[in-house]
Amino acid sequence: MSPSPRISTIIDVAVRAEVSTATVSRVLSGRRAKDDDIARRVRRAAHDLDYHANYAASTLRRDSTDLWEVTMADPTDGFCSAFLSHAITTAADHGKRVLATILDESYGGSAEGPEAVDHREDPTHTGEVDGRILLPRSHPLPPSWASTSRHAAVRSIVVSPWSPSTTLSSVCIDHTSTMDLAITHLAAHGLRKTAFLGAAPNEAHEDSMRDASYLIAFESAASAVRQTTGPQWMLLGPRTTARGYDVTSRLMGTSADRPDSLICIDALVASGARLALDALHDHSTMVVAIDDHPAATQIDPRIIVLRPNFEDMARAAASLLTPTSADPPAERTPGPIHQEVPMTFISQLVQAS
Numbered sequence: 001m002s003p004s005p006r007i008s009t010i011i012d013v014a015v016r017a018e019v020s021t022a023t024v025s026r027v028l029s030g031r032r033a034k035d036d037d038i039a040r041r042v043r044r045a046a047h048d049l050d051y052h053a054n055y056a057a058s059t060l061r062r063d064s065t066d067l068w069e070v071t072m073a074d075p076t077d078g079f080c081s082a083f084l085s086h087a088i089t090t091a092a093d094h095g096k097r098v099l100a101t102i103l104d105e106s107y108g109g110s111a112e113g114p115e116a117v118d119h120r121e122d123p124t125h126t127g128e129v130d131g132r133i134l135l136p137r138s139h140p141l142p143p144s145w146a147s148t149s150r151h152a153a154v155r156s157i158v159v160s161p162w163s164p165s166t167t168l169s170s171v172c173i174d175h176t177s178t179m180d181l182a183i184t185h186l187a188a189h190g191l192r193k194t195a196f197l198g199a200a201p202n203e204a205h206e207d208s209m210r211d212a213s214y215l216i217a218f219e220s221a222a223s224a225v226r227q228t229t230g231p232q233w234m235l236l237g238p239r240t241t242a243r244g245y246d247v248t249s250r251l252m253g254t255s256a257d258r259p260d261s262l263i264c265i266d267a268l269v270a271s272g273a274r275l276a277l278d279a280l281h282d283h284s285t286m287v288v289a290i291d292d293h294p295a296a297t298q299i300d301p302r303i304i305v306l307r308p309n310f311e312d313m314a315r316a317a318a319s320l321l322t323p324t325s326a327d328p329p330a331e332r333t334p335g336p337i338h339q340e341v342p343m344t345f346i347s348q349l350v351q352a353s
Contacts (some may be wrong), residue, residue, distance in 0.1 A: 008049035016045035022067070022099060022128055027054045028123060032257060034109065068321060069099045071139035072321035078134045079161055079292050079308065086314040087133065094318055098259040099129060129272045131321035132156040134168070159313060162210055163290040171316045173292065173308055174340035175210065179217035179263075180224075181342060182288045185226045186261045191286055194222060195259040197247055198270050211236075214265065233259055244272025253280055260285055265293040267299045274300050289342065306343040314343045 012019045019038055027042040045051075068091050073079045087195060088098045132154050158170040186194055196218045200210040215234065222229045235251070238244045251256050253276075262285065264270035270289035277285050288304040299305070316339040 008051040010051070010053070013042065013045045013051050016049065017041040020099065025053070025128060025315055037334055038081045062192040062208065064129045065130055066096050067099055067129045069101060069132045070097050070135065071101045071103055071132065072135045073103060075100075075102050077135075079326060081197075082308070082310050083135065083136040083313060084144050084161060086310040086319065090311075090314040090318050094322060096130065125174055126243055129154055133321070134158050136160060139303065139313060155321050157317060163213065169320050169337040170314050171320065171339045171341060173210075174221070174342045175213040176217045177340070177342035178290060178306055181345070182263050183218075183221040183225055183227060184291065185304065186263075186286060186288070187227065189286065192226070192262040193228040193259045194261045194263060195229065195235065195251060197262060197264045197273060198234065198236045199265045199269075211263065211265065218263065229259075239266050239268055241268045241272035241275070244269035245276045246272075248276035251280070252277065252282060252285065258285075261288070262286070263288045265290060267303070267305065270303050270305075271299050274303055292343075305346050307346050309341050309344040312344075313340070 010021050010024050017024065017038075019042060023038065024042050024046075027039050029044060061267050068087070070087055072084070072237060075084075076081060084098070084100060090096045116243050130329055134156060136158065156168055158168050159172070160170070160189045170278070183194065186192075196215070198215050198218070210239075218229075218234065233251070235247050237247065248262065262270075264273055264287065265291045272285050272293075274287050277283070277287070286304065287302070288306065289299070289304045292308050320337060320339070
């Protein structure tokens with residue numbers, strides 16, 4: 001007796017159509033309204049393989065898909081790519097997989113590229129995922145991301161370097177605690193005269209809120225440990241290496257009353273400051289860079305670098321996505337929950353000290 005022919009599965013259709021199984025499911029169920037090349041490839045593959053969706057089984061599986069979606073506005077952004085890497089590891093610890101989607105914040109269409117493992121025209125689509133993490137490029141959260149996600153049946157949260165979203169639960173960097181870490185570290189090394197090379201707040205710039213919060217945090221932290229500073233040592237300007245060099249040259253080269261440490265708003269400014277100190281043969285002034293870009297690990301090893309604690313941020317995101325027996329349904333949650341995570345030191349000098 002000849003063996004029974006093998007029955008095609010949704011995985012077979014996905015492989016032939018070169019899309020994800022989630023896309024196959026949405027196309028064949030009619031939940032993906034777009035009639036494009038992707039939809040045509042899926043329907044053609046299903047026809048060729050004589051595949052028919054088992055909607056009864058899909059209904060039984062709908063309570064849990066073991067899938068978290070991470071939607072990024074810009075996959076080339078250092079913060080987004082680093083967080084995604086840690087999110088994949090953390091999701092695996094919770095028995096989940098990650099579906100990465102790329103979407104333009106204007107909703108003019110999904111971006112395409114090798115990182116796009118799915119094609120979705122709306123990041124708040126309530127498809128087959130257990131939770132959704134939004135990584136926007138701009139602050140505040142685009143209204144369409146926030147308003148739709150808030151009412152979606154799937155838990156949606158925001159992860160970003162900026163202040164918490166007011167409408168969705170979020171995980172962000174704790175600017176105050178991060179600055180406290182920097183000031184405390186300098187004080188522990190006997191450094192009591194600190195200048196801050198910050199960025200000038202600019203309403204047109206996406207980092208404006210963060211820049212302003214760091215300036216406020218610096219004043220507060222310096223006062224708490226009786227650090228010597230003043231308006232003349234709180235210098236705001238562009239985020240460039242040239243600016244760090246010029247400001248440090250003037251600050252350290254012309255005054256007898258000089259700071260013994262510098263806190264810089266990012267790695268570029270800190271690199272310029274370190275070059276200026278080298279030109280002045282100053283090897284004792286300590287430079288700290290507060291930077292949310294992973295490339296900061298590649299700068300001068302003498303610079304103390306604080307970067308986002310992506311591991312803890314991914315864990316915090318997982319805790320917001322993981323319901324407990326005491327949790328009400330997502331749509332009845334009384335309000336957003338905001339978790340702030342301080343940055344962490346990555347410099348070898350700090351680890352050795």
